[in-house]
Amino acid sequence: MSELQSYCENLARSAREASRALGRAASRKKDEWLRRSADAIRARTAELVAANALDIERAPEYGLTAAAIDRLKLTPPRLEEIAAALEHVATLPDPVGEVIEGQIRPNGLRVTRIRAPLGVVFFIYESRPNVTADAAALCVKSGNAVILRGGKEALHSNQALHRLLRDTLGECGLPAQAVQLVETTDRAAVGCFLGLSQWIDVAIPRGGKSLIERVVAEATMPVIKHFDGVCHVYVDRAADLDMALKILINSKCQRPGVCNAAESLLVHADVAERFLTRANDALQAANVEVRGDTRTRELIPWAKQVTVADYRTEHLDLILSAKVVAGLDKAIEHINEYGSHHTDAIVTSDLAAARRFCDEVDSAAVMVNASTRFNDGGELGLGAEIGISTDKLHARGPCGLRELTTYKFVVEGNGQTRG
Amino acid sequence: MSELQSYCENLARSAREASRALGRAASRKKDEWLRRSADAIRARTAELVAANALDIERAPEYGLTAAAIDRLKLTPPRLEEIAAALEHVATLPDPVGEVIEGQIRPNGLRVTRIRAPLGVVFFIYESRPNVTADAAALCVKSGNAVILRGGKEALHSNQALHRLLRDTLGECGLPAQAVQLVETTDRAAVGCFLGLSQWIDVAIPRGGKSLIERVVAEATMPVIKHFDGVCHVYVDRAADLDMALKILINSKCQRPGVCNAAESLLVHADVAERFLTRANDALQAANVEVRGDTRTRELIPWAKQVTVADYRTEHLDLILSAKVVAGLDKAIEHINEYGSHHTDAIVTSDLAAARRFCDEVDSAAVMVNASTRFNDGGELGLGAEIGISTDKLHARGPCGLRELTTYKFVVEGNGQTRG
Numbered sequence: 091m092s093e094l095q096s097y098c099e100n101l102a103r104s105a106r107e108a109s110r111a112l113g114r115a116a117s118r119k120k121d122e123w124l125r126r127s128a129d130a131i132r133a134r135t136a137e138l139v140a141a142n143a144l145d146i147e148r149a150p151e152y153g154l155t156a157a158a159i160d161r162l163k164l165t166p167p168r169l170e171e172i173a174a175a176l177e178h179v180a181t182l183p184d185p186v187g188e189v190i191e192g193q194i195r196p197n198g199l200r201v202t203r204i205r206a207p208l209g210v211v212f213f214i215y216e217s218r219p220n221v222t223a224d225a226a227a228l229c230v231k232s233g234n235a236v237i238l239r240g241g242k243e244a245l246h247s248n249q250a251l252h253r254l255l256r257d258t259l260g261e262c263g264l265p266a267q268a269v270q271l272v273e274t275t276d277r278a279a280v281g282c283f284l285g286l287s288q289w290i291d292v293a294i295p296r297g298g299k300s301l302i303e304r305v306v307a308e309a310t311m312p313v314i315k316h317f318d319g320v321c322h323v324y325v326d327r328a329a330d331l332d333m334a335l336k337i338l339i340n341s342k343c344q345r346p347g348v349c350n351a352a353e354s355l356l357v358h359a360d361v362a363e364r365f366l367t368r369a370n371d372a373l374q375a376a377n378v379e380v381r382g383d384t385r386t387r388e389l390i391p392w393a394k395q396v397t398v399a400d401y402r403t404e405h406l407d408l409i410l411s412a413k414v415v416a417g418l419d420k421a422i423e424h425i426n427e428y429g430s431h432h433t434d435a436i437v438t439s440d441l442a443a444a445r446r447f448c449d450e451v452d453s454a455a456v457m458v459n460a461s462t463r464f465n466d467g468g469e470l471g472l473g474a475e476i477g478i479s480t481d482k483l484h485a486r487g488p489c490g491l492r493e494l495t496t497y498k499f500v501v502e503g504n505g506q507t508r509g
Numbered sequence: 510m511s512e513l514q515s516y517c518e519n520l521a522r523s524a525r526e527a528s529r530a531l532g533r534a535a536s537r538k539k540d541e542w543l544r545r546s547a548d549a550i551r552a553r554t555a556e557l558v559a560a561n562a563l564d565i566e567r568a569p570e571y572g573l574t575a576a577a578i579d580r581l582k583l584t585p586p587r588l589e590e591i592a593a594a595l596e597h598v599a600t601l602p603d604p605v606g607e608v609i610e611g612q613i614r615p616n617g618l619r620v621t622r623i624r625a626p627l628g629v630v631f632f633i634y635e636s637r638p639n640v641t642a643d644a645a646a647l648c649v650k651s652g653n654a655v656i657l658r659g660g661k662e663a664l665h666s667n668q669a670l671h672r673l674l675r676d677t678l679g680e681c682g683l684p685a686q687a688v689q690l691v692e693t694t695d696r697a698a699v700g701c702f703l704g705l706s707q708w709i710d711v712a713i714p715r716g717g718k719s720l721i722e723r724v725v726a727e728a729t730m731p732v733i734k735h736f737d738g739v740c741h742v743y744v745d746r747a748a749d750l751d752m753a754l755k756i757l758i759n760s761k762c763q764r765p766g767v768c769n770a771a772e773s774l775l776v777h778a779d780v781a782e783r784f785l786t787r788a789n790d791a792l793q794a795a796n797v798e799v800r801g802d803t804r805t806r807e808l809i810p811w812a813k814q815v816t817v818a819d820y821r822t823e824h825l826d827l828i829l830s831a832k833v834v835a836g837l838d839k840a841i842e843h844i845n846e847y848g849s850h851h852t853d854a855i856v857t858s859d860l861a862a863a864r865r866f867c868d869e870v871d872s873a874a875v876m877v878n879a880s881t882r883f884n885d886g887g888e889l890g891l892g893a894e895i896g897i898s899t900d901k902l903h904a905r906g907p908c909g910l911r912e913l914t915t916y917k918f919v920v921e922g923n924g925q926t927r928g
Contacts, residue, residue, distance in 0.1 A: 110845070114868050193890050199879055201889050208901055209871070291901050312731065312902040333924040340926035426529070448919045449533050452628070460618055460922030469927070470620050470918055471612050482627055482710050482915040483731040484903040496901040499889055500867045503879030505752040507759035508888070 094274065098282040101237060101270055102289040105210045108265035109235035113207045115264055117184035120231050123262040124180035127223070128173035130254050135169050141250035142219065145243060152243045154217075161218050164247055172223045175474070179227040182473040185491045186233040200502040205495045207233030209291040212283050213476070214239045214305060216297035219247035226255050226269045228476045232494035235268045237283065237290070241297075242275040249273065280304070287311040294489075296477050314489060317480045318404040319349030319432040321462040324421045324447070326438035327358040331365050333459060334437040335372055341435065341462040343376045347406045349478060350433045350455075350465040354401060355412040356421045359385070362414040366390055378408045385414035401428040418443050422450045432480055433457065433465040454480065454487035513693065517701040520656060520689055521708040524629045527684035528654035532626045534683055536603035539650050542681040543599035546642070547592035549673050554588050560669035561638065564662060571662045573636075580637050583666055591642045594893070598646040601892040604911045605652040619921040624914045626652030628710040631702050632895070633658045633724060635716040638666035645674050645688045647895045651913035654687045656702065656709070660716075661694040668692065699723070706730040713908075715896050733908060736899045737823040738768030739849040740881040743840040743866070745857035746777040750784050752878060753856040754791055760854065760881040762795045766825045768897060769852045769874075769884040773820060774831040775840045778804070781833040785809055797827045804833035820847040837862050841869045848872065851899055852884040873899065873906035 091099075112120075131138065142164035149159045185205050192202035211234045213225045222240055229236035240248040252271040259266045272279055284293060287310040294314045295305040302315050323341050325334040341352035357365050366389035373380055373390070380386070380393040381400050387393045393412065400411040401424075415421045425434050435457035436447040444458045455465040465487060467475025472490030479485045485493035510518075531539075550557065561583035568578045604624050611621035630653045632644045641659055648655035659667040671690040678685045691698055703712060706729040713733045714724040721734050742760050744753040760771035776784050785808035792799055792809070799805070799812035800819050806812045812831065819830040820843075834840045844853050854876035855866040863877045874884040884906060886894025891909030898904045904912035 110869070110871075113871075195888070195890055199883060199888075204867075206871075312900065314902075330924070336924060336926055344927050444921075448623075448917075450529070452529075452532075452625075453917065455918040455920060458919075458921045460920050460925045461927050463927040464618060464920055464922075464925065465918070469614070469618075470920070471614060481731065483733075486915050487918050496905050498867075498872065499874040499884070499906050500877070501874060501879050501883055501889070502863075502877045503883075505749070505755060506879045506883065507755055508763055508880050508882040 094276060094278060095282055097274065098279055098286065101272070102210065102283060102286045104267040105235040105237050105270055106289040108267035109207065109209045111265045112230065112235055112268045113186070113209070113233045115233070119262055119264060120184065121180040123230065123258055123264055124176045124227055126261060127255055127258045128176040130258055131169050131173040131176070131223075134254055135166050138164055138169055138247070138250050138254070139166070142247040144246040149243060154243060158217060162244060162247070164219060168220065172220050175220075175224055176227050179231050179474055182231065182491060184231065185495045190497055197506050198503065199506055202500045203497050204500050205492070206498045208494060208496050209234060210289055211236045211494065212239070212290045212293045212311075213237065214280060214293065214295045214297070214301065216241045216301070217243050219244045219251060221296070222248045222251045223255070224474070225476055228474060228491060228494060230264075230268055232491045234494055235265075235270075237270050237272060239272040239280060239283070245273075245275060281308050284308040285310050294477060312484070314477070314479050314485055314493075315481060316349065316477050318430040319351070319478075319480075320354065320402060320404050320428065320430040321350060321352045321433040322354045322356055322425050322429055322435065323352045323462065324356040324425070324434070324436045325358060325361060325365050326418065326436055326440060326443050327360045328440035328443060329358075329361065329365070329437040330439060331361065331368060334365060335369055337435060337437055337459070337461050338369065339372055339376060342378060342410055343408065344461070344463055346408050349404070350462050351406070352435070352462050353404055353409075353411060354428070355410055356415050356424060357386075357412070358418075358421070359414050359416055362386075363389060373410070376408070378410050380410050380412055382412040383414060386412040404430065418446060422447065426450075426452050429453065430480060432478070433462040435460060435462050454478070513695060513697060514701055516693065517698055517705065520691070521629065521702060521705045523686040524654040524656050524689055525708040527686035528626065528628045530684045531649065531654055531687045532605070532628070532652045534652070536605075538681055538683060539603065540599040542649065542677055542683055543595045543646055545677045545680060546646075546674055547595040549677050550588050550592040550595070550642075553673055554585050557583055557588055557666070557669050557673070558585070561666040563665040568662060573662060577636060581663060581666070583638060587639065591639050594639075594643055595646050598650050598893055601650065601910060603650065604914045609916055616925050617922065618925055621919045622916050623919050624911070625917045627913060627915050628653060629708055630655045630913065631658070631709045631712045631730075632656065633699060633712065633714045633716070633720065635660045635720070636662050638663045638670060640715070641667045641670045642674070643893070644895055647893060647910060647913060649683075649687055651910045653913055654684075654689075656689050656691060658691040658699060658702070664692075664694060700727050703727040704729050713895060731903070733896070733898050733904055733912075734900060735768065735896050737849040738770070738851040738897075738899075739773065739821060739823050739847065740769060740771045740852040741773045741775055741844050741848055741854065742771045742881065743775040743844070743853070743855045744777060744780060744784050745837065745855055745859060745862050746779045747859035747862060748777075748780060748784070748856040749858060750780065750787060753784060754788055756854060756856055756878070756880050757788065758791055758795060761797060761829055762827065763880070763882055765827050768823070769881050770825070771854070771881050772823055772828075772830060773847070774829055775834050775843060776805075776831070777837075777840070778833050778835055781805075782808060792829065795827070797829050799829050799831055801831040802833060805831045823849065837865060841866065845869075845871050849899060851897070852876065852881045854879060854881050873897070
């Protein structure tokens with residue numbers, strides 16, 4: 091066995107062992123760990139900033155852009171945000187042990203479906219070091235051990251955060267191996283962990299498309315993943331056009347580089363002229379590049395010609411594809427065909443249209459008269475999230491604490507046998 | 510594109526289209542289809558028996574054992590059972606549209622998590638033709654289109670059943686392509702469907718280990734699978750030994766060839782002598798081959814020596830591995846290490862022991878003072894099941910109608926945007 095293989099196996103095996111102890115740890119202890127870690131981040135700010143400086147120093151070598159270097163940077167206010175996020179997770183209800191449902195069967199058996207941790211999570215992510223603390227917090231609070239594999243660009247920051255989190259686990263009497271960091275930057279380590287389904291229950295990749303595709307292709311355990319967000323705003327015939335414009339601009343522009351930003355606008359033909367002539371100025375003022383079909387380009391003369399590829403693309407930029415559709419049916423059809431089943435909004439005052447849109451659009455989140463930007467764990471009331479799943483199995487949409495659990499059936503009898 | 514590839518693609522694409530219409534079909538229509546299909550099975554018994562006779566005739570060519578040929582056979586009473594099962598599914602609540610949870614957010618957004626169909630299920634199974642009707646019933650009732658790939662040994666029976674189910678779909682105004690049968694026996698077809706994740710949402714293999722391994726290796730979509738059932742009965746120090754013996758014999762012998770039958774017995778050292786000397790006769794009378802550790806063999810002299818491989822093996826036969834353990838800790842450790850996380854039972858009158866067993870045994874179902882044989886969709890109150898999952902993600906344990914669904918977030922606002 092290679093040295094790398096044995097490093098990964100030892101790490102995964104010890105994560106499995108830690109998960110057993112963590113799975114039965116009281117909420118009080120897990121919350122104490124979260125609060126103590128927050129305190130430690132405040133107390134050890136200088137140490138964390140110094141470690142981060144090593145990453146910032148090396149960042150140009152890794153070809154990071156100025157924006158990426160800025161995201162990588164840990165400052166005292168950012169560390170305070172990380173600490174506050176840990177304290178927030180401590181306030182959320184513990185999902186472990188929740189009774190999902192129960193009944194007494196005709197033969198007297200008491201059957202209860204109870205929420206239980208998944209076990210060991212392998213979390214693979216890119217640059218930003220705050221994700222290290224967030225992911226560890228969510229996994230531990232939900233009773234799971236976590237193996238963290240961050241980007242090489244953030245290695246020193248992640249090591250410092252990991253040291254701190256490990257120290258506080260020990261102080262709270264929790265297994266230190268519950269949070270582990272992959273300290274080798276060898277890319278083969280990822281493949282190695284993805285083969286260890288005997289100890290790792292789920293892989294969660296968070297990052298660019300190529301990372302996710304690699305994880306899906308190589309993982310021998312299930313993967314909770316987040317592919318594209320090709321999100322739509324559909325302006326219905328019965329829309330309040332002021333509201334529609336406000337929602338469109340917010341969905342597209344409030345933060346164009348994220349998955350729940352809108353990429354595509356569909357407008358009912360009956361209101362196309364009124365809406366698009368009104369949207370014209372606002373989109374131009376917001377520096378949005380519009381790529382439209384023929385009808386859109388008649389109404390927004392500066393729009394470029396849209397392609398089928400545009401309809402399928404998550405630009406993550408100030409680019410908006412636009413199409414005038416004959417009606418609700420065509421809008422739903424377009425969304426189900428070209429969208430990525432992430433987040434899609436209708437603006438309408440027509441109850442029947444809203445209902446059909448919600449029923450028939452096959453997406454993780456459907457919005458009625460609200461911005462696509464609300465598909466987020468915090469905004470939807472999950473408290474916090476480890477990512478937004480575009481899968482249909484297990485977890486769909488934002489993944490919070492509950493989505494990091496499974497369940498077990500507990501069956502209590504007094505000697506029942508099967509006849 | 511090969512002819513096979515284009516056959517599979519057309520079939521999967523039409524399943525996706527059918528799933529859109531089926532996903533919004535009213536319960537009343539789906540239930541009408543189930544009842545009409547039951548009636549049609551009764552009315553067309555002669556046709557079904559005749560088709561089945563063609564399979565029975567060819568069975569020896571396929572090397573089927575007498576027991577397998579018996580399982581393949583469709584008789585009027587068996588067809589009546591299949592019809593009754595369809596009628597039973599019609600009585601179960603429709604999972605689609607169930608409101609799982611909801612809240613109003615501080616900004617006034619109404620957030621609801623609503624159960625929705627998965628879409629298209631690719632179901633791969635072996636011989637018994639009753640599974641064809643069961644799987645179609647569960648998939649359609651939960652709003653999913655299904656692609657059925659049965660064993661070649663049952664092809665004529667499956668074709669006749671499929672014809673009937675397709676006819677009744679049409680009669681009820683439901684899309685006929687909601688239930689499709691793969692009519693080619695080319696094994697490459699399975700691999701071809703497993704590559705069509707753009708139209709198929711989940712693969713569910715039900716059959717031998719090699720089938721499941723193949724599906725897991727080749728599937729590009731998520732798989733709900735059922736591997737081994739290496740199930741344990743642990744007789745605690747505080748067990749009622751009469752009850753323990755009754756539960757052991759039922760778990761092991763009532764139907765030894767199924768996944769929830771016990772494969773392994775663990776006995777607390779303090780009661781080993783009393784329990785095993787008592788179990789001696791009962792196990793011998795039931796023709797159980799016992800493979801025990803040293804202590805077991807002192808108490809059951811005719812027992813063979815157990816191996817580590819025995820502890821890990823699902824024999825599906827009248828073979829029982831047995832071990833005397835120092836206590837509850839060792840029992841839990843053994844089960845988590847050697848078991849398959851399927852179904853494990855403790856017999857005890859000690860509340861603390863029962864609680865620790867339930868919390869710490871990492872299995873889909875944990876039984877207290879009840880037979881392992883109760884891990885079954887019908888017995889646990891799910892109504893019916895398409896299989897028993899040994900996965901932790903999505904569905905664990907029996908998979909009924911709800912486990913064939915996903916959910917979506919429906920977010921209703923009045924113009925909210927994100928600040």
